[in-house]
Amino acid sequence: MASDSPKQHWSTAEEEIMEATYRALLTHGYADLSISRIADELDKSKAAIYYHYDTKDDLLVAFLEFAVDRFEETTVTETGNEPAADLEHVIEKLLPLQPDEEQRQLQAVLVGLRSQAVTNGVFREQFTQIDERLAATIRGIVDRGIEEDTFRDVDPSRVAEHILATVNGAMYGRATTDRKSAAAAARVSLASYIDSELRRTA
């Protein structure tokens, strides 16, 4: 589907608004975000933002799309090697073993945004696409591993959903609990699953 592919062109003005939104989200969190605060980060008037986005929700939905586009762009350039290493790389990007402060704040922001998807149809549609695109990225790597005969003949869709659910769940737990080692423990177990279930022994 075209809607699942990265948008080809973000204008410079749009990119600047997205960068300002990112900084404002990290500083103020999702609950206290306002167009005013984004305008402050952008060092422009609110009108400059409203020219591109009618509402705060429109802007946040665009921000989510922008974030996934960026994720996919960097993933394409950073992968393409041994499938097991690529899988590990994507998992580390989604769920860093030792997240720095910015990564922690970003995860908290994403949990705040995603909770809107329970009742807000536009956010729900956006997170449906986000998970679809992330699952497709993981599935693509598993497919390649099977083709190249470094992975066993597993069901790529099921394995991709398993990995995505584990990563999302561990990230969710990290943002909503104080269980410091839980996410890392889940990741270590996930890595050993990939090693023993997916990789063919040489």
Added chain:
Amino acid sequence: MASDSPKQHWSTAEEEIMEATYRALLTHGYADLSISRIADELDKSKAAIYYHYDTKDDLLVAFLEFAVDRFEETTVTETGNEPAADLEHVIEKLLPLQPDEEQRQLQAVLVGLRSQAVTNGVFREQFTQIDERLAATIRGIVDRGIEEDTFRDVDPSRVAEHILATVNGAMYGRATTDRKSAAAAARVSLASYIDSELRRTA
């Protein structure tokens, strides 16, 4: 820790308030919940609720504790058989393969409540305990499987965190996206993981 164990006694009045809270949450969702609406479900005055709980948040935190107590009580009576079957049973309770409408609504409510834990310390503490207790339940079954020699000698904590993260992530995805088959696919892969990684072949 005592705080991780089920509270021994909920008074009848408290239990009635919890049941009313459950019905009000299913009917109105988390965002539109009020003490008034719970009082309506309870068919008593708001004062009858405020006698037990000072604020709506106090009541919701108690509700979460009540829900986990109930979960643990029924888990104790429903498990104690073959460890792999017990694990499957607990996973099915946390993430039903084919949730009915009530289970879907409950999951949506829990995602709404859990999102508060990003910024609210009291909710965060409660969800920390919830995940701790759920992980302990899973870990206990894995421990027993290893002792009884039906499971391989895996690391019970890591496996428990992996299973809990997968279940939480799939539930989270179900409540926040329209990806209808993703949760089921993750569960099937999780079951095959348990089968091949944990169970000793006869």
